[in-house]
Amino acid sequence: MMVNCCGLLTSQKEPVPLKSVEVELEVRDHVAAVVSTLNYENKEDKPLEAVFVFPLPGDAAVCHFSAKIGQIQIVAEVKEKQKAREEYDDALSSGQQAFLLEESEQSPDIFSLSVGSLPPGESASIRLEYVTELAVQADEGLRFILPAVLNPRYQPQGSEGGSVQVTSVPASLVPYSLSFSARVSSPRPVSKVESNCPLDPLQYLNTEQSQATVKLAAGHKFDRDVELLIYYKDAHQPTAVVEAGQASAKPGSLMGDPVVMLSLYPEFPQAVMSSLASCGEFVFLLDRSGSMDGPRIKSARDTLLLLLKSLPMGCYFNIYSFGSSHEHIFPKSVEYSQETMEEALKKVEEMNANLGGTEILKPLKDIYSQPCIPNQPRQLFVFTDGEVGNTKEVINLVKKNSGSHRCFSFGIGEGASSALINGLAKEGGGHAQFITGTDRMQPKVMQSLRFALQPAVVDISVTWDLPKGVSVTALSPPITALFQGQRSLIYGQLTGQSSEAAEGCVTVKYSLAGHPSQNQLHFSLQPAEDTGLTVHRLAARTLIRSLEMEETERRGEQDEGVKKKKVVELSVQSGVSSAFTSFIAVNKGNGETIQGPLVRRNVPTPMMGYCMMSGPPVMMMKMSRMPGPAFHCAMSRSMASPSDEMSCDMPEITCARKAKAPSSPGFLSNMKKKRVVFKRAQSEADHLSPQSDGQHVNDASSSSANSSPQQPPRDPLLQLVFLQKASGCWVLDPALAAALGKTSEEVEKPKPASVNKEVWATILALIWLHGFKMDAQEEWELLAMKAASWLRAQNAPCVTECVDAGNSLLGCKVQKDVLGL
Structure with missing residues (x-):
């Protein structure tokens, strides 16, 4: 019998009740409020239950959920998760319509939306609102991400817990449409808005250019997350926003009192920042699971090449890689030298995405089991596409070891879990970066290496100076990491009264390379107008996250119950989602029940x-x-x-x-x-070897008998970088001449007679970098500093003569002082 299916179909030929998704984004300075409307329609002849599992930003605070059926609007309430589920099931079994929104207990960036009892021919419109902080990028842009891609999350063997079914199709077969518009407003002018997806032109709403709107061009293909980068003029100004409490809430409660949000950008003394650290233990952890196949693993190999060349002499390093199992290059971290660097590069060239699943917990435990090296602060770099199911367990392990290291995380590709990547960096006192679409991985990774080479900030304290009668309760966890120019957000609940003209002051004190330092911000206690409850909800989310992450293993079930009760109370009071609560809405309507068995449709x-x-x-x-x-x-x-x-x-x-x-x-x-x-x-x-599994491996990498490093990659910049020695110098040989686009004779002939070959080769390499690769300066800047430092230590004669001769040979006009000589 032929089934007559109307409307949109999945590739399994099942009708899809979700027809369209409309997203409206409002950005105020560095906070975003998002309204998503999901429009459903049942074109079948039987009542449906539609289940949609989808990603949201990991630090989003979901604060409103409602459904509109015809002219009836039902606003959901936040309830304890089990109670909400029972209420939902009871409503469906008694023929009522019900709507349930749940956050995953394992990963806070995954939500499940159940639309129950949608009668034949009926339409429903679901409205979902959330607020989120916008992360600051290396180039000072603010990043908003609308996750469109939900990749499967690898669940390690032996892990507990049930599952919810997620139907997934290739991006080209997604049967619903997306429309997306954004409005940006700030005290400072908006200089530009960029995206990885086609946008309609930016429209300014005022002459100061501090308000603007932008739309996603029609026909989004669902093959990538929608990423928006917002740039303000003078973005690095500290700011404070005081938001009035909710009139209906009890005074003294989080929602009843005013809340302040401070955005701090610490400025470190120039004298301390001028010299980057020349020590440290650098541990690189690379995801080699099957989903890293293709360009991702090649980019990761190129990035490890740049990292290894940029490390300072005198440091220690090791490289781990993982999939279903894990490997390391050295049994323990080794001192950085020409020999150890060459050995590591040989192994890196052979690395492929051939280790199966994404078991990240075991290699992390292995790394943490190694004793730290005295006077070599440990810096961990994690590269992953973030497809793990045990997110909270992984983040808890990093948090437990946060006293012994800093963790820098990199989410690679579409659908990387923002909860995992941000959580690793936040709990590990480091910095998170996301690499999507055609982004080059190298600039972002080198930015993080610069942070890792900054001296660690210790003894961080925050003190408040407030008028008499006003007190503050800190809602944010203590600051564990400060980096030059990077933002720190602090939330505080203000209790008590003061005169309207009153102002407060917050001071962040810290010690940097043995030097005590501080930054101050004065702010008005007068509440800002028209902020809604955005700041309160973000503060509640911060507090909920801190409670959820609290270590309870050693204290037993009783304390786990106390923690859960606190989270539920706070979640219900603030109307913000948590791992232990759900949004539930039931349409009690006109008492009519929906007849017939329900058919489940997975969107x-x-x-x-x-x-x-x-x-x-x-x-x-x-x-x-x-x-x-x-x-x-x-x-x-x-x-x-x-x-x-x-x-x-x-x-x-x-x-x-x-x-x-x-x-x-x-x-x-x-x-x-x-x-x-x-x-x-x-x-x-049939039986793929590491060299033949379809990866982009250089032909030379298969010559295991040869003890010299593999031939350089073909990209001219990476080819030159590959030839640099661990000390920072280059050697005058045919490979260098080829990388510079010259013959050996052309390169050797103009060398001043009194200058040794390595000095000449190193000056040529630096001139070539400054002359031809300034657009990629952030990628090679650290290794060029190392080269300049090596040159200065040689006390070589005729440096000016060398630079002039080098410019003449290469056709450049690079000044000697630009090279750092």
């Missing part, structure tokens, strides 16, 4: 197509709502024959062919494996 989410599957995978995210395997995938009829294997970063799986595969329990259990295995047509790829 598909876009996913990047790692596995080259022709049918959509169905993933299980941990939302503790439904028991089930970590991942279930129904292969479509057109899959290739079982000739070959391709590994993919996904958890334990059951695969059943739709066409002819038997679906007996025996067949399914035989298919269960630690890593997912899919079939590929070319049989010659």
Whole structure:
């Protein structure tokens, strides 16, 4: 019998009740308020339950959830999670409409929205509001991300908890549309707004250019997250906003009292900042799971090359990599030298995305089990596409070890978990960066290395000076990391009364390389107009997150219960989501019940197509709502024959062919494996070696007999970088001549007679970098500083003569002082 399906269909030919998503963004200075409207329509002849699992920014505070059916508007309430679920189930079983919004207990950037009992022909409009802080980028832009891509999260073997089913389709098959508009306002002029997606032109709303609107061009393909970068003039000014409390809330409560939000940009003394640290233990942890395949792993290898060349002499380093298992280059961190650097580079060139799943917990435990090296502060760099299911467990481990290191995290590719990447950096006292679309990884990583080379700030304290009768309760956790020019946000609840003209003062004191220092900010206690409750909700979210992250393992179930009770109370009072609460709305309506059995429809989410599957995978995210395997995938009829294997970063799986595969329990259990295995047509790829698994590996990297490093990458900049020695110098040889685009004779002939070859080679390399690669200066700046330092230590004669001769040879006009000589 042929089923007559109207409307939009998934690739499984099931109707999709979600028709469109409309997003309105309002940015005020560095805080964003977002309103998402999801429009549903049931075009089937039976009542539906639509379930949509989707990503939100990891630090978003969801503060409003409502549904409109016809002319009826139902506003949801925040309730304890189990109570909300029971109320939802009871409503559906008694034929009422109900709406449930839940945050994942494992990862705060994943939400599940259930729309229950949508009768035939009925439409519903769901309104979801959240507020979030905007992260400051290395180039001073503020980054807003609208996650569109939800990748499967790898659930480590043996981890507990149920799952909620997520249907996922390739981006091109997403059956609903997205419209997105933004309004930006700030005390300072908006200089520009950029995006990774096509935008309509920026429209200014006033002559000061401090207000503007911008829209996403029509026809978004759902193949990437929507990223907006907002630039203000004079962005690095400290600011304070005082927001009045809610009139209906009890005075003395968080929502009843005024709340202040301070945005601080510490400025460090120039004398301390002029010399970067020449010590440290640098540990690099690289994700080599299947989903890192292709350009991601190649970019990561190029980035490790730059990092290794930029490290200071006298430091220690090691490189770990992980998937389902993990590896390290050295048994423990080794001193940085020409020999250890060469050995590491050889191993890096052989690295491929061939280690299966994303088990990040075990390598982190291994790193933390190594004793710290005296007077070498540990700096951990984590590179991952962030597809882990045990996010909170990983962040807790970093937090537990935050006293012994700083953690710098990098989220690679679309759909990287913002909760994981931001959480690692926040709890590890470091800095987070996201690399999406066609972004080059190198500039962002080198920015973080510059932060890591800054002396660690210790003894950080925040003191308040307020008028008599006014007191403050800190709502933010203590500041654990300060970096030159990076923002720190502090929230405080203000209690008591003062005269209207009163002002307060906050002082941040700290010690930097043994020098006591401080920054101050004076602010008015007069509440700002028209801020709604944005600041209160962000403060509540900060407090909820701190409570959720509190360590309770050692204190037993009783304390866990106390913590949960506190979170639930705060979440209900502030109307902000948490891991222990849900939003629930029930349409009591006119008493009419909906007849007939409910049919469940899973709304598909876009996913990047790692596995080259022709049918959509169905993933299980941990939302503790439904028991089930970590991942279930129904292969479509057109899959290739079982000739070959391709590994993919996904958890334990059951695969059943739709066409002819038997679906007996025996067949399914035989298919269960630690890593997912899919079939590929070319049989010659059967047993892939590290050199032949489809990665971008240089031909020379397979010559294991040769003890010299592999041939340099083809990119001219990386080719030159590859040839630099650990000490910072270059050697005058045919490889350098080729990298400079010259013959050996052309390079050797103009060398002044009294100058040694290494000095001449190093000056030539520096002139080439300054003459031809200024657009990538942030990538090579640190290794150029190392080279200049080496040159100064040589006390070489005729440096001016060398620079003139080098400019003449290369056709440049670089001044000697620009080279740092």
